Amino acid sequence: MTTTIANIFRYPIKSMGGHQLDQTVLTVNGIPGDRSWALKDEELASIKGGKRHPALMGMSAEFELEPDESNVSPPTQIRLADGSIIRTSDDDAEERLSQALGANVTLWPILPKEQLDHYRRAMPDPGVDAQKSLREVFARTPDEPLPDLRGFPKELFEYESPPGTYFDAFPLLLISNASLQSLADHSDQSNFDVRRFRPNLLLNTDQTGFPEEEWAGRLGRVGTAKLKFEMACPRCVMTTHGFDDLPKDPRVMRTLVQANKGNLGVYASVVETGEVEVGDSLILE
Numbered sequence: 256m257t258t259t260i261a262n263i264f265r266y267p268i269k270s271m272g273g274h275q276l277d278q279t280v281l282t283v284n285g286i287p288g289d290r291s292w293a294l295k296d297e298e299l300a301s302i303k304g305g306k307r308h309p310a311l312m313g314m315s316a317e318f319e320l321e322p323d324e325s326n327v328s329p330p331t332q333i334r335l336a337d338g339s340i341i342r343t344s345d346d347d348a349e350e351r352l353s354q355a356l357g358a359n360v361t362l363w364p365i366l367p368k369e370q371l372d373h374y375r376r377a378m379p380d381p382g383v384d385a386q387k388s389l390r391e392v393f394a395r396t397p398d399e400p401l402p403d404l405r406g407f408p409k410e411l412f413e414y415e416s417p418p419g420t421y422f423d424a425f426p427l428l429l430i431s432n433a434s435l436q437s438l439a440d441h442s443d444q445s446n447f448d449v450r451r452f453r454p455n456l457l458l459n460t461d462q463t464g465f466p467e468e469e470w471a472g473r474l475g476r477v478g479t480a481k482l483k484f485e486m487a488c489p490r491c492v493m494t495t496h497g498f499d500d501l502p503k504d505p506r507v508m509r510t511l512v513q514a515n516k517g518n519l520g521v522y523a524s525v526v527e528t529g530e531v532e533v534g535d536s537l538i539l540e
Contacts, residue, residue, distance in 0.1 A: 258460040258537040260477065261432065266453065267331050269293040269421045270304035270493070272315035273453075278532035280324065281480040281525050284419075285426030286455055288322030292331060292343065293421040294352065297359040301377035302415040305493045306392055308356050310336065312498040326419070328364030336498075368419025376415050393517065394492035394508040402489030402517050425485050425522035430454040434465045434519055441514040445506045451494045454520055458537060467521040474540040480529030487518040494519075 266273035269290045279286050294311070296303040305311045313336035320329040333341040333348075335355050341348050349361050366373045379385065389401055407424050408417060416422055430452055438447040449457055456477075460466055470484040490511050497503035511517050 256460065256462060256466075256539070258431070258458050258462075258466075260456055260531060260533050260535050260537070261459045262449075262457040263531070263533060264453070264455055264457070265289045267291050267316040267318055268311075268314075268333065269302075270308070270311040271333070272312065272450070272499075274315075274317060278530065280528065280530050281427070281478075281482075282324050282528050283426070283525050284326050285422070285525065287324050287326075288318060288329065289426075289455065290421040291318075291322060291328035291365060292316070293363055293416075294356075294360045295363055297361055299377040302363070302374065302421065303360075305496060306491055308358060308360075309493075309496040309498070310356050312493065312496050314355075326365060365419065365421065368417075371414070371418055374414040374416060374418045376413060392491055393489065394495055394505065395512065395517070396509075399512050400516070404489070406486035424488075425524050427456065427482065427523040427525065428454045428488055428520050429456045429458060429467055429484075429523055430520040431458045431460045431462070431465075431467050433460050433462050434467065434515075437464055438510055438514055438519070442506065442510040445504050445510060446501060447507070447510075448501055450499070451501060451507065452490070452519055453493075456531075465515050465518070468515075468518065470521055470539060474526065475537050476540065477537045478529050478531030478535040480525060480531055481527035482523045483526050485522040485524055488520040488522055489517055490519050 263276040263279055264273055265276055265286050265288055267288055293302050315334045316331050318329050318331050322329045331343045341351050343362060353360050393402055395401055410417060435447050468487045471486050473484050475482050495505050495507050511519060
């Protein structure tokens with residue numbers, strides 16, 4: 256197997272577009288600065304991203320100061336879909352973001368993991384059908400199976416993200432070019448652009464199919480870092496949203512379900528901190 260890093264991606268604000276890096280250190284919190292900020296939906300009193308507010312995906316963010324390994328959220332510049340700029344330090348930043356999203360939101364840096372109430376999920380409305388809600392979140396039709404969530408950390412059933420972070424589940428998400436090509440081979444009606452799937456590492460490999468899912472449960476070295484591959488990533492409604500030049504496309508999820516049970520990519524955690532750069536090889540242990 257020959258597998259190398261093709262691209263490294265970092266997303267300063269949860270659910271917004273990010274930027275590419277040539278090299279980075281990988282820490283127990285993944286790439287420094289990744290998901291350093293998030294928005295709290297004040298109607299729900301809960302951290303929410305593109306699943307609830309799709310317009311976030313048409314915004315992008317860049318740091319004004321390069322982050323270090325301290326997990327402190329640096330000042331960040333936000334570009335709205337209309338091209339206007341907001342800085343996280345602006346007095347009216349939250350007001351302008353709320354106007355752009357049509358919802359009352361507040362902007363938050365990462366808080367200490369001990370501040371559990373900040374990360375807690377909103378209590379579900381007793382009248383809401385839980386199965387229907389899950390189908391909406393994961394964009395599944397009534398005849399499609401819901402994803403298997405048993406591999407997720409148990410804390411995610413109480414908190415929106417692992418406390419002290421704004422990750423969906425684990426610090427890193429890796430996707431191979433082979434998986435994207437497999438989706439394209441399965442359906443020529445959709446554009447399986449990597450931007451829809453928001454990986455941290457895009458890998459080139461000479462394998463076919465969806466090879467990264469076979470790594471789940473194994474260890475691997477890339478650059479001087481050591482990773483543990485945790486589980487396949489069940490994809491959600493965000494993959495179908497339209498933003499930038501990509502149209503809204505529910506067929507993306509239909510293809511994901513038909514071709515690979517709705518999964519794409521593999522989550523990973525960092526076992527040993529180290530440096531990686533584009534072109535580094537992945538060696539499985």
